[in-house]
Amino acid sequence: MAGGTLRALFEHELKDLRAAEQQIIAALPQMIAEARSDDLKRALEHHLNRTRIHAERLDLILKQYDVAVAANAPSGIDGLVRAGQAMVAAHADGDVRDAAIIDAAQHVEHYEIAGYGCARTFARELEDDRSADLLQQTLDEEGDANKRLTQIAESGVNEAATGGLAEERGRPTRLKYVAASTLPSAETYREVNVRNRAGDDLGRVDGFVLDAANRPYYLVVDSGGLFAGGRYVLPIGKADLRRSDRLLVVDLDKDTLKRYPEFHPDAFKGLSDDEARRYEWRVLEAIDPKAARASTREWTYERFGWYGEPDWFDAGTIAPSAARSQTAPGQPRTPSRPAPATPAREPAERVVAREEAPGEEMPRERIRGRKDNLT
Numbered sequence: 001m002a003g004g005t006l007r008a009l010f011e012h013e014l015k016d017l018r019a020a021e022q023q024i025i026a027a028l029p030q031m032i033a034e035a036r037s038d039d040l041k042r043a044l045e046h047h048l049n050r051t052r053i054h055a056e057r058l059d060l061i062l063k064q065y066d067v068a069v070a071a072n073a074p075s076g077i078d079g080l081v082r083a084g085q086a087m088v089a090a091h092a093d094g095d096v097r098d099a100a101i102i103d104a105a106q107h108v109e110h111y112e113i114a115g116y117g118c119a120r121t122f123a124r125e126l127e128d129d130r131s132a133d134l135l136q137q138t139l140d141e142e143g144d145a146n147k148r149l150t151q152i153a154e155s156g157v158n159e160a161a162t163g164g165l166a167e168e169r170g171r172p173t174r175l176k177y178v179a180a181s182t183l184p185s186a187e188t189y190r191e192v193n194v195r196n197r198a199g200d201d202l203g204r205v206d207g208f209v210l211d212a213a214n215r216p217y218y219l220v221v222d223s224g225g226l227f228a229g230g231r232y233v234l235p236i237g238k239a240d241l242r243r244s245d246r247l248l249v250v251d252l253d254k255d256t257l258k259r260y261p262e263f264h265p266d267a268f269k270g271l272s273d274d275e276a277r278r279y280e281w282r283v284l285e286a287i288d289p290k291a292a293r294a295s296t297r298e299w300t301y302e303r304f305g306w307y308g309e310p311d312w313f314d315a316g317t318i319a320p321s322a323a324r325s326q327t328a329p330g331q332p333r334t335p336s337r338p339a340p341a342t343p344a345r346e347p348a349e350r351v352v353a354r355e356e357a358p359g360e361e362m363p364r365e366r367i368r369g370r371k372d373n374l375t
C-alpha cells in the first residue's frame with residue numbers, strides 16, 4: 001500500500017508493533033533469568049505469555065489487511081532493547097540489578113503503549129471496530145504490566161537498590177514501613193487491639209517501621225476511623241504487648257493522639273530523608289513538645305527511652321528477610337538497641353535535625369498521596 005493515507009500509516013504501525021513484540025519475546029527470557037526478585041520474575045514470565053498473545057492478535061489484524069512481516073523485521077524498539085540490555089549488563093551486580101531490569105522493561109512498555117494507543121485510534125478512525133477492540137485489549141495489558149513493574153519497584157526493589165548505595169557510603173538504610181500482615185509472625189499481630197492505660201480503644205496493630213536490620217522504631221496503628229488520618233505511628237518503646245489478651249497497651253492519651261501527624265505508608269516511602277526526619281520530629285513534638293523544643297540542634301533515638309526495642313518484639317520471627325536479620329532464627333534479641341557500628345559518627349538517618357523542623361507542617365500532598373515515580 002502506498003503512503004499518504006491513514007490506512008498506510010496504520011499498517012506501518014502494525015508492522016512496527018509486530019516486529020517489536022518479536023524482539024520482546026526474544027529478549028524477555030534473559031531478563032527473567034537475571035531477575036532476583038521472585039515477584040519480578042513472575043511478572044516478567046506472565047508478560048512473556050501475554051506478549052505471545054499480543055503477537056497473535058497483531059497477526060490476526062495483519063492478515064485481515066493482507067500485510068506480511070518478516071521474522072527479523074526492524075522496529076523502533078530495536079534501540080530500546082539494546083540500550084536496556086546494556087543498562088542491565090552495566091548494573092548486574094548487587095541489588096540494583098532488578099531496578100535496572102525494571103527500568104529497561106518500562107522503557108519498552110512505554111514504547112508499546114504509545115504504539116498501541118496510536119494503532120487503536122487509527123483503527124477507530126478507519127471504522128475497524130474489531131481491530132480497535134483487539135488493540136485496546138493489548139493496550140490495557142501493556143498498561144497493567146507497566147503498573148505492576150512500578151508496584152514491584154516500590155515494594156522493595158528500589159529500596160534494596162538504595163540500600164546498596166547507602167552501604168557503599170557506610171550508612172544504614174532509611175526506615176521502612178512493613179505491614180504486620182506480611183510478616184512471618186503475622187498471626188501474633190492479627191486483630192490485636194490497641195488501648196491506652198486509661199482503657200481507651202485507640203485502634204488495631206497495622207504494622208511497624210523498621211530499619212534495614214529489622215530493628216523496630218515505630219508501631220503503626222490503624223485507628224479504625226477514630227483518628228482523622230486513619231493510621232498513626234507510636235515509638236515502639238511506648239507499646240507493651242499482652243499476647244494472651246491480644247492487646248497492645250500504649251502510653252498515649254487521647255489528647256496527645258489529636259496532635260499526631262497522620263501516617264500513610266505509601267507517602268512515607270516517597271518522602272526524602274529530610275522530609276522523613278521532619279515527619280518524625282512532628283511525632284516527637286506531639287509526644288513531648290517540651291523535649292522537642294529543648295532539642296537545640298538535633299536528637300537521636302538513643303536519647304529517648306521510648307525508642308528502645310521492647311522485649312516482646314521478637315526479631316527472630318518477625319524478620320521478613322533472614323538474610324537481613326542480624327539475629328539467628330529462634331535466638332532472643334538483645335533487649336537494648338545495639339550501638340551504631342560507628343558511634344563516633346551518628347548515622348544521618350538516625351538523627352533528626354531540630355533546625356529542619358521548626359514546627360512547620362509537612363507538605364500535605366506528600367503525606368496524603370504521591371505520584372507514581374515510574375509511570
Ligand SMILES: [Fe+2]
Pocket residue numbers: 021024050051054112142
Ligand atoms: Fe506487548
